[in-house]
Amino acid sequence: MTDRMGAGVSRVAWVTGASRGIGKGIARALGAAGWTVYVTARSTSRAATPEAGTVQATAGEVQTAGGQGIAVVCDHGDDAAVAATAERITAEQGRLDLLVNNVWAGYERLNAGAWEEWNAPLWEQPLELFDAMFTHGVRAHYVATALCAPLLMMTPGSLVVTVSFAVPEDEQHAFGAAYGMAKAADDRLAVAAAAQLRPHGVTSVAIHPGLVRTEGVMRFAEHLDLSASQSPEGVGRAVVALTADSERRALTGQTLGVAALADRYGVDVHS
Template identity: 40%
Template sequence: MSQDKPLKGVVAVVTGASRGAGKGIALALGAEGATVYVTGRSQKEGDAPLPGTVQATADGVTKAGGKGIAVIVDHADDAQVKRLFEQVKKEQGRLDILVNNATVIHDTLIEKGGFWEKPLEQVDILDVGLRSGYVASWYAAPLMVAQKRGLIAFTSSFGASCYMHGPAYGAQKVGVDKFAKDMAVDLRKHEVAAVSIWMGMLKTDRTRRVMDADAAKYAGFWDMAENPEFTGHLISRIYRDPKRMEKSGQVIIGAELALEYGMKDIDGAQPPSHRPMLGGPTQAHPAVVE
């Protein structure tokens, strides 16, 4: 692999990549030369309240230096997920990186109030966000096991530690962290790693909209936020790490991993860890009960 394109020849799937974190991760992997299957439901502008489509992200991956392949997938539909991985196997014959990022974010997520005062649909994050990550991993794992190499990464947040946006959101984050811990046990002998990465506040259209609505409340937050591409470059670094399997099963704060690897954000900033304010992850106990 060439130094400027360290992921040349690598095949990745990034779920929920029409916009936001998924889009940034896909673009970062593409910039490093990967072939990236971009999934999501937005086929045209206007399909969602925020801008972004699956094809636009795929085009961005190609423009960045990789190969973007758009696949319309509703991750609430297992049959569509199955077809996605059948397509990857048929076209590429391999899969190296899966990023489980698809998540239902309800428009009322950050509104104040008890969970019973908010729409019941907020719990859908346990379908697309938690269950969907298991299903995608279930279909991806055989491809990685067959080649004795791979990385499954979950995008998570400090909401797994502190109260953040209510119980449904928190349960989803704790859930994907546990997926990474337990999948790592099953995958270890096959040299396939699984990790969960806590991202900080992200510089996305959604974040910008929230901050613009209450500029005084969020003053200074944008400056400490991470670019969505930041997590993508961290995932690349984990995948390429000769000691990758030592990371398997861990719940990782992205900002702290960047310090370990000597990495900065794409704008040259060093994103801060929010551990002192929001708490840190609990790692898995070494006991294995089968």
């Protein structure tokens, strides 16, 4: 089995939650590297949230960048819709080199303009915040990984990247209980998937971006120090570099800082 991902064939990726933010940046970077990229999200109208893009727009940007973008409207809270997308990729491509678990609805309340509530104590937070972060976050990543596993195992050198975040122990108060729990669960998913998929030649990692200049974050730029921030496409360049690393299997089960990946591979994650 070769470690050269997709050697001699078109490489295929599925980026979940790719209508905006980090998912869109990763999809664009993959497009620039010539990948075929399935982009999924619920968003087909910019009216969904103030920052909402569309899967069609992202697919178009993948095309413009040099890849093949395929837009699929998929509610990642609907297991049947996720299964149908996995089946479609299997039928159309017969391979999946990269699954990016990025879909995340945990910021919807922040996107609605509730900055002051973001770091409120758990007893002041709406209980549905937990559900948003786990149903359209952790659970969605679990489901996509489980349903894509057969196709990933059929694809030599395939990779699962789960987008997470490192919540510093001394800053838990600034992120909220539900957020910290969700990101810790994503890290554990990446570790567990690595252990179970390793015998089948599949690598699984979690990545930890820093502060990323997504559409939602930039609405609150006045509250933030953006001096060392990363761009969505910069995160994508780090992911592309990881896919090109012939030794990436040695990293399976690890949580990888995007800044560390930038240093490892010499890529710019800031611009």
